[in-house]
Amino acid sequence: MPSRALTIILNANQSTKTVVLVPTSSTNLSTKDWILKEARNKFRVRALSRVHLYGGSEFGPDKALDDNTREVWVSKGEPYCGPVLESHAESSTQAQRAEVRVLAEKSFIDDKAIAQLKMVSELPGVRLAVGMPDLHPGNRFPIGCAIVADGVWPALIGSDIGCGIALYNLSAIPTRLSPQKLASHLKGLDSPWEGDVHAWLARYGIERKSEFDLPALGTVGAGNHFAEICRIESIRDAASCASLGLEENKLYLLVHTGSRGLGAQILETQTKGASNPHITSDSPLLESYLAEHDYAVRWAVANRDLVAHRIKQCLFPGAENSSEIAPDLGKILDITHNSVVKSKMEVEGVARDVWIHRKGAAPSDVGIVPCPGSRGDFSWLLIPTGDGVNNAHSLAHGAGRLHPRAAMHSKQPLKASSKTSLLTTSLGSEVVCTDPTLQLEEQPDAYKSCQGVVDDMEHCGIARGVAVLRPVVTYKIREAGIKR
Template sequence: MGTFPNVDGRAPIHLFASSKSWIEGNATLQLEQVAGLPGVRAVAAMPDLHPGKYGPVGCAILSERIHPQLVGSDIGCGMGLFELDVPARKLRLDHLAERMQALDQPWDGGVETALADAELGATAFDAALGSIGGGNHFCELQALDEILAPDAAARAGLDRNLAYVLVHSGSRGLGFSILERALQGGQASLSIGSDAANAYLADHDHAVRWAKLNRRIIAEQTGAAARAGLRPVSDLAHNMVECRRDAAGDVLALHRKGAAAADRGLVPVPGSRGTLSYLVEPLADMQAGALASLAHGAGRKYDRASMHGRVRVKKSDVAKLERNPFGGIVVCGDRGLLAEEAPDAYKNIERVIADLVEFGLVRVVATFRPLLTFKKSQSTAAASGKRDRSWKEDRR
């Protein structure tokens, strides 16, 4: 683990990335800026680290104050892994690709009932429940490729013959509205226990639960398209903050920005739509400097704007982008998004996982290969006259 010395009042930074991992210089600069924010005590950076709007994505920050901008606009965004009770080999992917286009339409499953069952109050953004969103968000049907830790796989009930669904989505416009309201108050940080902090945390916690419900609804719609039942395996937010006491009894805020919680069971760590995804088990004796957090994916290597110059999206090229190296299907009717989210935009997921293993943070339980990745059935520009900016900042 690399540790930056405490310089000019900055908190220590623990970087869990080897010299073989590529970390953009701007991400390192942002790390140093975050380490100098009021009240920050420690920062943990993962190998998927890359620059973000308000700070680097792929890190956890422990602080005496709450910094809403470090959580970001997509509060509660995370990964949900679900098992379907249908063999992967029996899936008709071409038919499923057509049926899953319903994910681009308003959900007709009963928003009020779903909110009531989840004990969530109504908001102005509930019509977006059951929708994936743009940018790096996705819903992916997967097959279990290899089991590497049979004991952990057995405890999780994994079945190598069944199909799985991995959903990456968040709180949509709800989270953005919460951050916007917090920043309009003119305070860059909030004192823990203050009225402003308590109000933010109440809204934040609602959005985290809303986002989890959203992933569940997306998975259920996918299961219905496959005519299969659903069993949750893991669901973890990677944009969130929670308050906890340290050994001295002080209440501190642990922020995660593009970092998965490592104290709640197995963690899905996807790569790009053209690579395997990993399911890892956090190790009980993982280093304290990691702040009970892990990488949440491969992390971007190139920003979205530059991908338009790196990937051609002429009609003759689109067919190649709509298939993955495993023979699976990619559904994305927006050519611009297809380029922005191409596999080449992301870091090497094998290297990210190797770093987590070599630093003693995890062991790999299983790998999953992509069968069908759904992002969008049509261009948002064509549908609404403008590009979808619901992603704001994140990965994949």
């Protein structure tokens, strides 16, 4: 069958491309549908729905490719972000209303992440797009950013609505215990909790039931989620630490997890039939979406608390934490970094109500926040500074990825003698992770320096360090075969 070469480029990540041979004779599919079919198979992105020609014009189902067309861009519905025709470049720039800021000098920022942030800035209603020092590319939108907009874009929050980090007191544990000894106690955390999950959820005002309650509540999950026993290495702000009851050389617990599939289900339901919906402030859909969003946020808080409760039961079996429904968690703080909140900000010289979308960004208006490093790096507690205007009242939520997950698989295979470095870090901490894929993708080299991220925020005047936390045991997954 006669054919012609065509390069298909993924709009959201334009280094991802493939060359296909387009049949010149008729097929059962339109040319557009044929291109989308090939792109979905090649890129493994099922939601691709639009085809753009050079310059951004959309390629329709009733059109044929021009003989000079050698490249097309495919997207899920987000604005075209490929090359702009020279005649339209100036008008396109003038049409962009949102300002883009990247608050990083020392931290490496991938060009793909900046391109994604600029793409977000072109969405209708977006007023400001701020990239934190931990900014890095996501599957579709960047991670480590705060977006100020009129109305709500559910896709900007992402699928893990309510994801965040909580800090708990473990000071009753003797610090003399070795990381290996502490790690040996952390068992049974990947299986469903045997307690009354609905009674637990009721403590958080959640009466409804979901398919994720019984299998997932009280579990860490995969990806970059973790539970980490850590020790305060040094105190930089004694007064702030004292206000939280933090003491040097005592043990604490960080739990980083979210809504464990519930948020993804809400996003999928919200975006069904529309690849990138924008809910305006006067839309009747806003109230119903926010109700689902807030439900996922509360569920995620309940999940973090239950993870902490289960870990304490491992460390103190039969002791003061035996109560299933009202345990003493010793919770110090809980920060959500995947959410949307209504706020009043000055836009174009006028104070107005806007929505701050945080996709991997901690709020800077709730007090001290955690900023975790990789499992082989120090973490920080930070206190926000400044008026919040330059950083959209947000801070970095962690170190941020330096290398994408796929890149960690393409490195030279580890020698047998060095494989232990994936489970015992250079800081002497122990990693509990029986999943070989997570061992590779989450190794310390995959992440930026947390110190560099903190330095950038201090340089920008948006935060300063309060305390440094040293990892002792980082828990990812122990039980093989558990569905993540």
